[in-house]
Amino acid sequence: MKPNTHYANLKDSYLFFNIAQKTKAYLEAHPDQRLLRMGIGDVSLPLSDVVIQALHEAVEDQGKKDTFHGYMPECGDPALRTAIAAYYKKRGVILEDDEVFVSSGASDELGDILDLFDRENTALVIEPAYPAYVDASLIAGRKVIHLPAGKENGFLPEPSDDLAGDIIYLCSPNNPTGAVYSHGQLKAWVDYANRHDSVILFDAAYEAFIGDENLPHSIFEIEGAKKCAIEICSLSKTAGFTGTRMGYTVVPKDLVREGMSLNAMWVRNRTTKTNGVSYIIQKGGAAIFTDRGQDQIRENIKVYKNNAKMLMEALDRLGIWYCGGKNSPYIWMECPNRMDSWSFFDYLLKEIQVVGTPGEGFGACGEGYFRFSTFGSPEDTREAAKRLVDLLG
Numbered sequence: 509m510k511p512n513t514h515y516a517n518l519k520d521s522y523l524f525f526n527i528a529q530k531t532k533a534y535l536e537a538h539p540d541q542r543l544l545r546m547g548i549g550d551v552s553l554p555l556s557d558v559v560i561q562a563l564h565e566a567v568e569d570q571g572k573k574d575t576f577h578g579y580m581p582e583c584g585d586p587a588l589r590t591a592i593a594a595y596y597k598k599r600g601v602i603l604e605d606d607e608v609f610v611s612s613g614a615s616d617e618l619g620d621i622l623d624l625f626d627r628e629n630t631a632l633v634i635e636p637a638y639p640a641y642v643d644a645s646l647i648a649g650r651k652v653i654h655l656p657a658g659k660e661n662g663f664l665p666e667p668s669d670d671l672a673g674d675i676i677y678l679c680s681p682n683n684p685t686g687a688v689y690s691h692g693q694l695k696a697w698v699d700y701a702n703r704h705d706s707v708i709l710f711d712a713a714y715e716a717f718i719g720d721e722n723l724p725h726s727i728f729e730i731e732g733a734k735k736c737a738i739e740i741c742s743l744s745k746t747a748g749f750t751g752t753r754m755g756y757t758v759v760p761k762d763l764v765r766e767g768m769s770l771n772a773m774w775v776r777n778r779t780t781k782t783n784g785v786s787y788i789i790q791k792g793g794a795a796i797f798t799d800r801g802q803d804q805i806r807e808n809i810k811v812y813k814n815n816a817k818m819l820m821e822a823l824d825r826l827g828i829w830y831c832g833g834k835n836s837p838y839i840w841m842e843c844p845n846r847m848d849s850w851s852f853f854d855y856l857l858k859e860i861q862v863v864g865t866p867g868e869g870f871g872a873c874g875e876g877y878f879r880f881s882t883f884g885s886p887e888d889t890r891e892a893a894k895r896l897v898d899l900l901g
Contacts (some may be wrong), residue, residue, distance in 0.1 A: 512649075517646045523639055523866075523870070527547055527853075527865065530853070534857055542861065543857075544861060544862045544895070545863045546881050547879075547880075549683070549745065550750050550883060552885050555752065555792075556805055558795045558796075558800050560792075562791050562795035566791035567788060580785065582779045582784045584608065585794070586605065589608040591794055591798075592608045593608050594797070595797050601729060603728070604761065607771060609758075609774060610755075610784070610790060613742055613754060614742035617740050618640055618641070618711065618740055619644040619647075620777070622644060622648050624770055630672060630674050631645040631673065631674070631676075632673025632674075632675065632677065632706075633654055633677050635655065635656055635657060635871035636867060637871055638684070638711070638870070639870065641677045653671070657685070658873060663685040663831060663840065664682075669703070671700070675706070676697065676706050676708045677711065678709070678727070680712070681832070683838060684879040685840040686831055686834075686837075687831050687836075688835045691724050698727070698731070698732045698736060706736065707736060707770075708733070708736055712740065714836055714837060717813065720834070735763060739757065739758040740757050742754075743755055747801075748805075749793070754785060754789050813882070816837065819882060819889065821893070822897050823896075826901060828900070838879055839879070841880065847876075848868070849866035849867040849869075849876060853865075853878070864878050865880075
């Protein structure tokens with residue numbers, strides 16, 4: 509038996525594992541200290557009332573013979589697929605219900621979706637990037653091409669025809685930088701993909717945080733995208749499903765390569781490799797797409813966006829460059845005094861007990877930058893902002 513030797517190409521340890529080890533060591537040495545955790549992008553607010561009610565109802569359904577549900581359709585409950593398509597329609601995106609696939613979350617789907625592509629296809633990743641894009645591609649044995657992004661282009665690079673990406677990862681609002689592509693910028697990528705027969709994997713996990721109506725929430729708001737893009741979305745940050753796990757993926761029927769429909773291929777993949785998302789979880793997810801559900805999740809998102817405002821005000825006061833925050837739950841700041849990102853991590857941990865995420869962990873282009881998550885409590889965020897100003901002012 510020969511193992512998958514591509515695992516040897518991965519970094520020795522995962523970014524957030526390193527952070528956990530450092531914070532654990534600090535707390536063991538300083539047991540009296542309380543850390544203000546603004547690193548990992550996990551939510552802090554509970555699920556909304558409408559979701560909890562739906563989950564309880566679903567559990568009760570499973571205890572009665574006439575309402576019990578066994579296996580669900582592998583591609584998703586038909587009513588939920590309809591509700592998600594209707595959500596897109598509000599933004600002018602027309603989808604057929606069977607172009608929507610219910611998933612167990614964006615992270616799972618970002619790895620699984622690679623089954624649709626030959627291993628000879630290269631993966632183009634804009635760096636800095638969510639580490640799973642690179643790692644999932646390397647595990648699958650693909651060559652990864654890194655497209656550098658930086659302060660000079662607002663961490664939103666546009667394509668050029670000398671690039672050679674078959675599979676293109678785009679994330680907007682971006683993790684880790686919080687930057688958001690405009691219609692025109694996304695159109696450049698769509699046009700590139702259609703010219704070069706590439707496929708865009710569009711990570712829209714944070715679309716609900718976009719408040720500027722001039723910015724696109726979906727790649728399918730761009731003309732020509734249905735012929736070159738797959739969109740992967742999550743309810744983790746939109747509705748607090750980090751511990752509940754549900755998302756959805758859109759694979760248009762117009763997406764065809766060498767005569768093969770990627771939509772039909774994904775149906776075959778899901779019906780082969782999964783038994784679908786549980787009835788209970790899908791019932792809770794469906795509640796989000798009701799009017800009441802949308803109202804309630806907007807209230808939670810408002811809390812996180814106010815957290816971002818507090819941090820941005822602190823950085824503005826300090827005169828530190830950053831992007832993100834306004835339409836994203838992440839703030840990407842330049843480390844002060846030319847510090848490298850892990851040194852800045854250690855400095856904040858030691859001096860003010862604030863935990864963020866070193867930019868270097870998202871790729872070489874992240875060196876010298878630092879990411880804050882705004883998913884903490886308002887009280888912790890306010891205190892962290894105050895400590896930043898006191899330390900760096």
